[in-house]
Amino acid sequence: MGTDSRAARALLARARTLHLQTGNLLNWGRLRKKCPSTHSEELRDCIQKTLNEWSSQISPDLVRELPDVLECTVSHAVEKINPDEREEMKVSAKLFIVGSNSSSTRNAVDMACSVLGVAQLDSVIIASPPTEDGVNLSLQHLQPYWEELENLVQSKKIVAIGTSDLDKTQLEQLYQWAQVKPNSNQVNLASCCVMPPDLTAFAKQFDIQLLTHNDPKELLSEASFQEALRESIPDIQAHEWVPLWLLRYSVIVKSRGIIKSKGYILQAKRRGS
C-alpha cells in the first residue's frame, strides 16, 4: 500500500481541488469474508481504496502536467447507465454537506449526472447540514441548500427532492416556506417502529413519503477524511485538505428491486488555495 505514493504526493501538493469517485461499488467485491460494516466504515474504506488504486496508476504525463483539479477514480469500476435502460432505473442520491457552501449542491448534482451519464436524477435527499454544537437545525440553515435544490428541480436536473431527519416542526416550516415541496423525509432506522405520531400525521396529510436511512449523524468528518488521506498516501499534508461535500448514489432497477449500481462521489479543497 502506498508503495508508489511519490507521484500522488506531488500532485496533491499542487492541486486545489480533489474529486474522488468510487465507481460502482458492486464491482468491487467488498463483501468478501468481512461482514458488511457501517456506512462510516464503508465510506472510509472506499476513500482509502480509491486513493490507493488511483495513486498506483498515475501516468508520468499527469505528474508533468500538475493539474489544478485531480480526478481520483477507480477507473475499471466506473459504470455509466445504458441510455436504453434509463427508463427502467431509479437514480437516487443523498447529499451530505461537510464544509458549508451552498454552491456545493449544484456541483454535486452535476458531477453525479456526469459520472452516471444521465441528464437527470430522479431523487435527491439532502442530509441536514452540520450546525455548531448545541445549535438546533433551523429553517435558516437549510434554506440556502434548498433554494439550490429548487433551482435544480426547475432546470429539470432533479425530479424530486427530500430531507433527512427533520422533525415535524422542521418539516412543517420547510414545507410552508418552500416553493418546491419536499417529497420525502428520511428517518433513522432505529425509529421506524416508533414513529412520532405528529410527524406521521403531517407527512400523510401533505403526501410526504417517510423513508428510512441508517446513516450516522456525521457520515464524514474533516478529521476522518484527513486520516484516510494520510493512511493511503503517507507524508502528505493531509490537514490542508477539507472535504466540501459527499454524495452517495444508487441506481435501482425499479420493477425488480435490484441494485444496479452504488457509489460515492466526494469533493475536497486544499485550504487557502
Place this chain on the structure above:
Amino acid sequence: MGLLSQGSPLSWEETKRHADHVRRHGILQFLHIYHAVKDRHKDVLKWGDEVEYMLVSFDHENKKVQLVLSGEEVLETLQEKGERTNPNHPTLWRPEYGSYMIEGTPGQPYGGTMSEFNTVEDNMRKRREEATSVLKKNQALCTITSFPSSLICCRLGCPGFTLPEFKPNPVEGGASKSLFFPDEAINKHPRFSTLTRNIRHRRGEKVVINVPIFKDKNTPSPFIETFPGDDEAAKASKPDHIYMDAMGFGMGNCCLQVTFQACSIAEARYLYDQLATICPIVMALSAASPFYRGYVSDIDCRWGVISASVDDRTREERGLEPLKNNNYRISKSRYDSIDSYLSECGEKYNDIDLTIDKEIYKQLLQEGIDHLLAQHVAHLFIRDPLTLFAEKIHLDDANESDHFENIQSTNWQTMRFKPPPPNSDIGWRVEFRPMEVQLTDFENSAYVVFVVLLTRVILSYKLDFLIPLSKVDENMKVAQKRDAVLQGMFYFRKDICKGGNAMVDGRGKAQPSTEPAAEEYALMSIDTIINGKEGVFPGLIPILNSYLENMEVDVDTRCSILNYLKLIKKRASGELMTVARWMREFIANHPDYKHDSVITDQMNYSLISKCNQIANELCECPELLGPAFRKVKYSGSKTGSSN
C-alpha cells in the same frame, strides 16, 4: 398440488400403457413452450406465497381435537364468495391432498416494489379470517406442518383422528390400504386417491415411512410396535422407528412455498441454483414437525416423511433386485432434493450421478437446448405419469401442456424450475419449496419475505452460494434432524462474492477454479450462515441489511421487515425457538406426559388449542415469537401511540 383435471381417472395398468405417450407429448409440449418464450426478457419481479391450512375441530368437553373432513365444501364456499364473485378478490383458494386441507394464495401476485413486502402479512391475515369465517362452531384453521394425531391405541376399529370418524379399511381395492389413514381423509377429487393408489401399485407394495422415535427416559428400548396379522407392516416397520404406511402421512402435511418470476430464463436458472443451496438452511430454520402418528420423533422436519410417502419406485429401481422390468436404478424418490444445477456456473458442481432418459436428452439437444437444461428435463422424464384421465390423453401439443405438467408437477423437488404456461403472459418462474409452515401469519410472512429479499440480494450483489450438489444433499439430511438449527453443521460456501473485482479488495486476483475444491466451502452453523461470524462468513442477514440500506423503503415497511429479520436472526442464534423445539417443550412439560414419547389425545388437544390461540393472537408466546412482538405490533398500528 398441480393441476386438477375433471374426468375418469385411469388405473395404474392403463396409465402405464400410456406412459410413453405422455412423455413423448410432454416433451413436445415443453419444446413448443421453450421455442416460443426462450428469449423472453425484462420480465418484472412478481411473486407469491402459498400457505397450506388444516381444518380442525375441538371437542372441549372431551378434550379432543380432530381433523375435519370438509375441505371440499369449505373450498367451494370460499371460491364462490371470493374469486367467482369478484375476479379481483384478494385471496385464492385451492384444494390440497387431505380432505381436511385447503391452500390459500394472494389473489394477485405481489410486485417488485419494497412496499409490497408490507402487504404479505395483511393478506395472510385476510386469508385466515376469510376461511375461519366459513367454519362451523368449535372449528379452526391451523397452520401446522404435521398433525401430531393420536392413533397409538389402535390398529383397527379405534376412534380416529378425523371428523366424521372413519375406520381405516386396508383392502387392495382402496387407495392407501393403510392400517392408520382412512381413504376418507383424502381429498374427494379423483386425482388424489388415484395418485395414492397408482403410487402404491407402481411401487408394488404400500409405501413405507419409518421415522426414528425420540428416546425419552421412559420410552421402551428397543421401541417395537406390533401389527398382528399384517405381514406387510411387520416386514416394513423397523425397531426404534414410528412406522407409517400411507401417502397421507406425507402429502397430508402442510408447507409454505414461494414462487417468483425471473426477468429471463437465464435469471431463473441462476436463482434456481443459488436457492437450491439455501433450501436445507431455511428448512432447518423453519423446522415445525416433530410429531408423527401420536409419537415424539427424533426429526424436526417433514421432508423425508413426504419423500417416503410418495416413493413410487419399484424394488428394481431402488436397487433391491436386479433390473428386469424397469429401465433404471433411481437413487431418490420423486419427492426429494434437486439432482442437477441449471446455470453454467453450476455445471462444475454437478457431482451427483444423474439418471436420464437418453432418448429424450438427445432429442432436446437436437432441438437446440443446451446440455444442462436438456439433462434436467431428461431427468424429470425418467418418471412415469401417476394419474391420467381418459378424456385428456390426446392433446394439442402446441397449445396445451398437461402432459409436460403431469411429469413436472409430480417431481416434487426442493426447487422447481417452471416454464411459462403456453399462450400466457407469465414469464419463467422458480419455486422455493422446502419450508415448513409456521403457526402465525407473522412467522410465515417473515420466512417468505426473507427468501424473496434474499433473491434480490443475490441478484444485486451477484452472490454465489454454489457448492458441490452432493454436499447440499448432505445438508438436507442434517437439516431434518432434531434441533439441527442449533446443533447441525452445514457445508456452505466461504467466498460468496464472485461478481467483484478482487484487485480493489487488495487481495490479489481470486481464481476459484484453481483453488482446491475443498477450500471453497466449510462446515458452518446456521447461526454463522445467517448472522455471520467475524473472519469466517459475512452472514446473510448483515448482507440483507446492507441491501436494504441502499433501497428506498418507507418506515412502515421497514419496521415490518425489521421484525421479520429479527425473528429469523433469533431463530438462527437460538434466542428464539423453532416451532419444532417449542412443540417438544410444550409436550415435555405437559402434566400428562409420561416421558415415554407418547402423545395422548388430551395432550394433542392442549397443544393444538395453544397453537390456535397463538395463531389468533389470543395469547403471547415470547419464546417462539420474541417478547416485544405484540408491543411492536401495536405501536406500529395505525392508531399507534407514542410509546
